[in-house]
Amino acid sequence: MSRFMRKEYDSIVPYTPGEQLNDKKYIKLNTNESPFPASPKVLETINQNLITSLNLYSDPKLKKIKEAIAEFYNVKPDMIFVGNGSDDVIAFAFMAFGGLGGEFCCPDITYSFYPVFADLFKANLEKIPLKDDFSIDVNDYVNKGKNIIIANPNAPTGLALTHDEIELIVKTNPDNVVIIDEAYVDFAPGVSVVDLVDKYENLMVTQTFSKSRSLAGLRVGFSVASKTLTDDLEKLKYSFNPYNVNTLSVEAAAAAILDRKYYENTISQTIEIREFTKNELIKRGFTVTDSKTNFVFAKSDKIPSSVLYEELRNKGILIRYFNSPRIDKYFRMSMGTLEQMKTVVNVIDEIIKERE
Numbered sequence: 001m002s003r004f005m006r007k008e009y010d011s012i013v014p015y016t017p018g019e020q021l022n023d024k025k026y027i028k029l030n031t032n033e034s035p036f037p038a039s040p041k042v043l044e045t046i047n048q049n050l051i052t053s054l055n056l057y058s059d060p061k062l063k064k065i066k067e068a069i070a071e072f073y074n075v076k077p078d079m080i081f082v083g084n085g086s087d088d089v090i091a092f093a094f095m096a097f098g099g100l101g102g103e104f105c106c107p108d109i110t111y112s113f114y115p116v117f118a119d120l121f122k123a124n125l126e127k128i129p130l131k132d133d134f135s136i137d138v139n140d141y142v143n144k145g146k147n148i149i150i151a152n153p154n155a156p157t158g159l160a161l162t163h164d165e166i167e168l169i170v171k172t173n174p175d176n177v178v179i180i181d182e183a184y185v186d187f188a189p190g191v192s193v194v195d196l197v198d199k200y201e202n203l204m205v206t207q208t209f210s211k212s213r214s215l216a217g218l219r220v221g222f223s224v225a226s227k228t229l230t231d232d233l234e235k236l237k238y239s240f241n242p243y244n245v246n247t248l249s250v251e252a253a254a255a256a257i258l259d260r261k262y263y264e265n266t267i268s269q270t271i272e273i274r275e276f277t278k279n280e281l282i283k284r285g286f287t288v289t290d291s292k293t294n295f296v297f298a299k300s301d302k303i304p305s306s307v308l309y310e311e312l313r314n315k316g317i318l319i320r321y322f323n324s325p326r327i328d329k330y331f332r333m334s335m336g337t338l339e340q341m342k343t344v345v346n347v348i349d350e351i352i353k354e355r356e
């Protein structure tokens with residue numbers, strides 16, 4: 001920090017994104033991106049006369065993308081807030097509902113951006129321990145009396161609460177905002193609570209185009225919530241960056257969400273690949289959580305995950321390893337194509353054999 005920066009920022013530890021290495025070609029399974037290209041409709045849209053309109057500002061109302069999302073979920077466009085990735089949306093939510101001394105809680109093991117936002121916006125964040133099996137104890141959140149943020153399915157554990165468990169949390173905290181981060185929900189059929197936003201004023205669901213819609217580089221995420229909560233985020237957005245989503249992203253994301261067939265096909269493939277990978281790891285004696293996402297979370301008694309991470313990296317495969325309490329025995333591996341995952345399993349066999 002320079003001597004000019006406010007001392008109040010001393011204690012902030014920024015989020016560490018997964019490595020984006022390009023010293024050689026990797027099988028990249030460390031940031032939960034999709035291995036599939038985006039819908040062909042996305043490229044078509046970008047190619048059409050779009051480039052010619054870049055001299056103009058993007059639409060601050062984000063009408064086109066809001067209408068596309070509204071159609072997909074059968075809600076009103078004024079219940080949708082769109083951000084530059086869902087990180088942007090979640091940041092606005094922390095600012096709006098937790099900023100300047102508000103109260104939030106979340107699981108102790110979850111998306112590591114939440115504590116960063118809490119620090120940045122001066123929210124008090126209570127971290128509630130997961131159970132030993134990494135599941136969330138719903139009772140910890142019933143009648144909590146604080147704002148709540150839960151990733152469902154959770155990361156990096158991959159575990160999901162059911163639709164009814166989430167509803168219980170939302171229903172018993174009517175005077176607080178409950179944010180459900182559904183970054184991975186498309187890989188967990190039946191789990192999303194988007195259908196409840198009309199019923200509960202205090203529920204905000206966030207989702208992203210980064211994982212299930214193969215558009216991580218485009219940076220588009222959104223929330224679906226009551227108009228009241230949505231307007232709160234809009235107020236902050238217009239006080240900070242009214243053009244937070246660029247024109248190409250708006251058009252491309254709208255095209256992507258309207259291409260349901262392509263989306264359903266890549267989702268079902270990813271789920272199959274995940275189940276294949278889980279089974280292959282279980283056959284080899286790994287402990288694997290029941291992940292409902294596009295990644296697996298696992299460990300082996302035969303090889304520490306820190307070593308597996310290093311060895312795989314040397315062999316051109318990137319996974320994620322977290323050197324933090326309770327989960328330091330585990331690794332997280334995003335799902336690649338089926339071919340890639342077959343290769344990875346073979347390489348893991350080689351690595352374990354070399355150590356015997």
Ligand SMILES: *Cc1c(COP(=O)(O)O)cnc(C)c1O
Nearest residue numbers: 085086087111151183208210221
């Ligand atoms: C990936 C991820 C996000 C954010 O994704 P964006 O690319 O910013 O849309 C949010 N929450 C969780 C739990 C994630 O894994």
